[in-house]
Amino acid sequence: MSNVTYISGKEPHSREHRLIFRNIDRKGYDPGLKCYLKDGGYEQLKKAVTMEPKAITDEVKAAGLRGRGGAGFPTGLKWTFIPPTNTKPVYLICNADESEPGTFKDRYIMHQDPHQLLEGMAIACYAVGAKLAYIYVREEFPHAARILEEAIAEATKAGFLGKGICGSTFDLELYVHRGAGAYICGEETGLIESLEGKRPYPRIKPPFFPAVLGLYMSPTIVNNVESLCHVKHILAMGGAEYAKLGTPNNTGTRILCVSGDVQKPGYFEVQVGKVTLGEVIQDLCGGLKPGRKLQAVIPGGSSAKVLRADERFKLKRGDEMVEIGLEDIPMDFDSLAACGSMAGSGGVIIIDDSRKISWVLNNINSFYAHESCGQCTPCREGSLWMKKISDRIVAGKASPDDVATLESVANNIEGKTICAFGEACSWPTQSFIRKFREELVADTREELAGVPVNHETTLAAANLKN
Amino acid sequence: MSLSVPADIEKEIDERITHYPVSRRSAVLPVLHILQRHFRFLSEDAVSWTAAKLGLEPIQVLEVVTFYPGFRQEAPGKVHIRVCRTLSCAMAGSYELLDNLCQAAGIDASRMGHHHPFAVSKDGRFSIEFVECLASCGSAPVCLVEDELHERVSPETAPDLLARYS
Numbered sequence: 001m002s003n004v005t006y007i008s009g010k011e012p013h014s015r016e017h018r019l020i021f022r023n024i025d026r027k028g029y030d031p032g033l034k035c036y037l038k039d040g041g042y043e044q045l046k047k048a049v050t051m052e053p054k055a056i057t058d059e060v061k062a063a064g065l066r067g068r069g070g071a072g073f074p075t076g077l078k079w080t081f082i083p084p085t086n087t088k089p090v091y092l093i094c095n096a097d098e099s100e101p102g103t104f105k106d107r108y109i110m111h112q113d114p115h116q117l118l119e120g121m122a123i124a125c126y127a128v129g130a131k132l133a134y135i136y137v138r139e140e141f142p143h144a145a146r147i148l149e150e151a152i153a154e155a156t157k158a159g160f161l162g163k164g165i166c167g168s169t170f171d172l173e174l175y176v177h178r179g180a181g182a183y184i185c186g187e188e189t190g191l192i193e194s195l196e197g198k199r200p201y202p203r204i205k206p207p208f209f210p211a212v213l214g215l216y217m218s219p220t221i222v223n224n225v226e227s228l229c230h231v232k233h234i235l236a237m238g239g240a241e242y243a244k245l246g247t248p249n250n251t252g253t254r255i256l257c258v259s260g261d262v263q264k265p266g267y268f269e270v271q272v273g274k275v276t277l278g279e280v281i282q283d284l285c286g287g288l289k290p291g292r293k294l295q296a297v298i299p300g301g302s303s304a305k306v307l308r309a310d311e312r313f314k315l316k317r318g319d320e321m322v323e324i325g326l327e328d329i330p331m332d333f334d335s336l337a338a339c340g341s342m343a344g345s346g347g348v349i350i351i352d353d354s355r356k357i358s359w360v361l362n363n364i365n366s367f368y369a370h371e372s373c374g375q376c377t378p379c380r381e382g383s384l385w386m387k388k389i390s391d392r393i394v395a396g397k398a399s400p401d402d403v404a405t406l407e408s409v410a411n412n413i414e415g416k417t418i419c420a421f422g423e424a425c426s427w428p429t430q431s432f433i434r435k436f437r438e439e440l441v442a443d444t445r446e447e448l449a450g451v452p453v454n455h456e457t458t459l460a461a462a463n464l465k466n
Numbered sequence: 467m468s469l470s471v472p473a474d475i476e477k478e479i480d481e482r483i484t485h486y487p488v489s490r491r492s493a494v495l496p497v498l499h500i501l502q503r504h505f506r507f508l509s510e511d512a513v514s515w516t517a518a519k520l521g522l523e524p525i526q527v528l529e530v531v532t533f534y535p536g537f538r539q540e541a542p543g544k545v546h547i548r549v550c551r552t553l554s555c556a557m558a559g560s561y562e563l564l565d566n567l568c569q570a571a572g573i574d575a576s577r578m579g580h581h582h583p584f585a586v587s588k589d590g591r592f593s594i595e596f597v598e599c600l601a602s603c604g605s606a607p608v609c610l611v612e613d614e615l616h617e618r619v620s621p622e623t624a625p626d627l628l629a630r631y632s
Contacts, residue, residue, distance in 0.1 A: 089488075101552045101599040132487070139499075139536040140548075140600050142613040175485040180495055181536030183598065197494035197520075199533045216488050259554035259603035266604045302553060347603065349554060363553045367598055373533075 013268055013284050017245065019253050020229045021105075021269040023113045031147050033154040036115040042160050044235040048123045049168035056127035060231060062239030064251035069095055069186070069224030070301060070345045071420075072333045075231075079128050079221055081211035088218040092130040093195065094121055096137040096144070096225045097179055097186040100301035101367060102347025105255040105267055106225035110137070110144035114151035118174065120228040122161060123235060125172050128221050134177045136191050148176050183371035187419050188222040189214075190373065201375040202419035226255060247273035250332035254346055258285050261292065261352035273335065277307075278327025281350060292352040296436075297326065299336055300344025302364050303424035305431035313339040341431070357439040361432045362390035368425035376417040383425045385409045390429075392453075393440060399448035403440050407433045469511035475504050479519065490520045494530050498537055507538040535583065535597065543571075543586045543593035545631045548610040551596045554603035559621045563607050564596055566624035592628065 010025035012018055023029045023039070036042070048056055061076030082090060094117065098106040109117055117135070125133050137145045152174055156162040163171045177195055184190045189208055190200035192215050207213055214220025230252060234242045243251045250272040259265045263286035270284075277297060281287060288294060294309040307326055314321050315329075315338050329335055333343045351360060369387035374380040389406040392398040410426035410433075433440060471479075479500050486492035497519060501512045508531050517524040531537045549555075549564045568575040568585070571592040577585040584595035602608040605617035611631060619627060 098601045099599055102554060102603050104601045104603050104605075107601060138601070139534075140597075140610060143615075173487075177485075177492075178495065178499055179536070180499070180530075180534030181597070182534050194495065195492055196489060197491035197522075197526075197530065199529055257604060259606060260557055265554075265606075349603070351557075355557065360553065363551075363556050367552050370598055 015275060015279070015283055016269050017253050017271050017274075018269045019233045020109065020116070020226055021255060021267065023116070024108050024267075025112075029112065031112060031114050031151060033115060033151070033158060036113075041115055042119055042155075042158075042166075044232045045119050045122050045126075045160060046166045048126050048235060049166050049170050053127045053129060056123060056231075056235065059239035060127070060234055063230075063234040063242040064239075064249065065227065065230050065234060065242075066250070066333055067224055068226035068230070068254055068346065070100060070303075072343060075223060075227050078211060078223070079124075081209065082128060082219040082221070083212060086219050089132065090128055090130045091215045091218060091220040092121065092125045092128060092133040093188075093191065093215065093220060093222045094133070094135040094225060094228055095186060095188065095191060095222050096135050096141070097191060098141075098225070098345075099138055099183045099186050100303065100345040100347055101364070102257060102259055102298065102301045102349045103345040104257045104259075105346065107141055107144055108267065109225055109229060110141065110148055114148050115155065116229050116232060117148075117225055118151055118155050118161065120230070120232040121174065122165065122172055124221070124223065124228055124231050125174075126165075126170050127231075130221065131171050131173065133172060133174045134195060135174070136177050136179060136185065136195060138179045138185070139181045142178075145176050145178050152176070182373070183367075184373040184419075184421060187421060190419065191222060192220060199373070201373055202421070204418045246271045247330070247332055250334055254343075256280060256284075256331060256346050256348055258348045258350065260348075260350040261289055261354070262350045263287055263289060270331070273330045273332030275331055276327060277329045277331060277348075280331060280348060281327070285350070288350070288352055292354060294326075294350070295353045295355060296351040296357070296360075298347075298349040298351070298428075299329075299331075300342045301347040302349070302367065303427055304336075304344045305341040305427050306435060307339065307341055308435040311435065315339070356394075356443070357432060357436045358390065358393045358443045361428060361440070362387070362394045364428045365390045365425075368421075368428075372421065372425065376422065378413045378416045379422045379425060382409050382413040386425070386429050393443050396443065396445065397448070398444040399451060400441050400444045400446060401449055402444055403433060403437060469509070469515040471501070471515065472504070475500060483520070491522060491526070493520055494522070494527060495534075498527070498531065502537060507541045509539075538584075540582070541586070542584060544591050545593075546584070546612060547571075547592060547594045548597045548600070549594065550598070550600040550602070550606070550608050550610075552599035552603075555600075555607040558606035560607040560609075562621035563609065563619055563624060564594065566621045567594055567609075567628065570625040570628050591632070 005027045007025045065075040066072040179185045185194045185200045187202050189203035194200040210220045255269045268284045297307045336343045365387040369383045372379050372383040410429040413422045414426040482496045483493045513527045517527045571587045573585045573587045584593045586593040
């Protein structure tokens with residue numbers, strides 16, 4: 001354990017605590033089974049198949065593991081939602097559709113340590129009683145799909161998958177299913193529709209909670225890659241011991257993916273809540289670029305509400321409320337929620353003062369306009385309207401009223417759609433406008449106030465001298 | 467049916483269908499992936515062939531093809547390049563990278579749009595597409611050339627990147 005060395009220049013930061021990423025960038029480590037076994041691989045699966053399935057779920061619950069895909073829902077609790085009276089087959093799907101802008105962790109696991117994921121999945125399948133499982137890999141990860149299929153073949157040959165796993169009566173068929181480039185497939189019911197061979201239109205909950213009516217209308221558990229890997233470590237450490245990592249209600253480790261305007265962007269596995277946003281920027285990422293000032297941070301993937309650099313936040317510390325600045329926010333689920341945003345998928349995007357806020361918002365709006373599945377009217381129409389309006393602001397062809405119109409479009413999407421994409425696409429606009437209204441209005445043109453938007457206006461605006 | 471699927475490809479498809487013991491329809495995406503890999507894009511015949519193979523109506527396959535950005539209904543260039551457009555890559559210069567790649571490949575970027583997400587060079591050697599987040603934000607800007615991810619591609623090096631695939 002202690003003699004793990006890493007590729008020169010890719011050593012973990014001293015603030016990191018590596019469980020899931022222990023073998024990422026590790027010197028001499030390869031994705032083959034032999035390498036995995038040499039390191040104690042599949043020992044937890046061997047132990048799991050001798051346990052009562054419920055005992056495994058209890059360990060995951062005791063560990064306090066919260067889903068690492070975005071919603072932060074307790075994983076163990078999710079598993080218990082399968083109706084106790086169920087007689088249908090149960091399925092498990094690993095959500096490897098990693099596509100929330102700002103997030104880049106799962107590919108490294110699949111490329112460099114695929115058996116860790118397979119072991120975590122096999123243990124989870126045993127716990128929930130699934131005999132058929134899929135890994136839904138986004139299409140843009142062709143190597144991950146190939147590496148996983150090779151790993152599945154190796155593991156099956158060695159008796160860690162397939163029939164009578166590790167000498168028990170537990171059977172598991174596991175396959176890789178490739179997506180085809182649609183963000184909405186990361187939404188679990190959209191993913192299920194996609195796996196059924198259809199357009200990934202999310203299903204409405206209720207009644208279609210996957211744990212009750214999921215794949216093929218059977219109970220289905222959908223968990224993120226990182227979450228499933230944690231299951232293996234929870235079993236190795238014991239739930240109570242795992243729960244000592246991190247902070248209460250925000251246990252364990254998680255991988256933060258930092259990108260944007262910092263000196264050293266990258267991935268960092270840290271104990272949840274044990275580092276602050278300021279430490280992420282200053283210590284882990286080597287600070288901002290020379291001469292630059294922090295303007296904003298998107299702390300949990302592009303759908304997380306933006307935080308403004310000079311904002312003040314009220315957080316509960318023990319029994320008292322304290323006021324803190326952005327740099328003192330602990331990177332955990334509850335703190336970021338209390339600050340009005342979310343920990344989401346762990347994707348932290350740093351924005352310095354060289355960026356025009358209208359340009360940043362417009363980039364995000366373009367993403368959601370492209371990715372709306374089109375099933376619900378408010379989102380299908382609204383996400384495009386938001387893009388069009390922010391296009392106008394960026395182009396200097398917007399009137400000051402456009403900012404309010406943009407906000408009202410966002411307000412009319414949130415809460416009015418079948419799936420959480422409605423929130424995902426409206427939260428950036430709502431939060432950017434709330435926190436950067438002056439900056440956005442400054443990019444509009446007073447002389448266009450009250451002028452109806454039509455082709456002629458656009459042309460007229462285009463002819464306006466700067 | 468005018469789509470001529472070689473025996474080894476059909477064998478691969480048949481094997482892939484066995485991964486879905488509960489429903490053959492689930493194999494729509496994997497079958498289309500295999501056909502697209504072989505034919506480079508999905509023609510109407512490929513849609514009909516897939517439908518017949520899986521016992522579906524052609525519309526059940528076509529609606530899938532038209533929804534997912536990963537499926538193409540037109541032939542790409544010999545080397546298909548996907549440049550990431552989303553925030554972290556855009557901040558690192560992906561718009562400039564796209565422009566430089568298009569210029570170096572002789573591609574008219576103005577021909578890209580909703581109905582034609584990518585444009586092909588006149589000589590047919592390259593096609594370029596501006597795509598959404600490729601999940602490699604920490605090493606932005608990135609692009610996917612066929613199956614290979616290229617990281618930290620500074621816009622000035624666009625011609626060098628193309629030269630590696632010439």
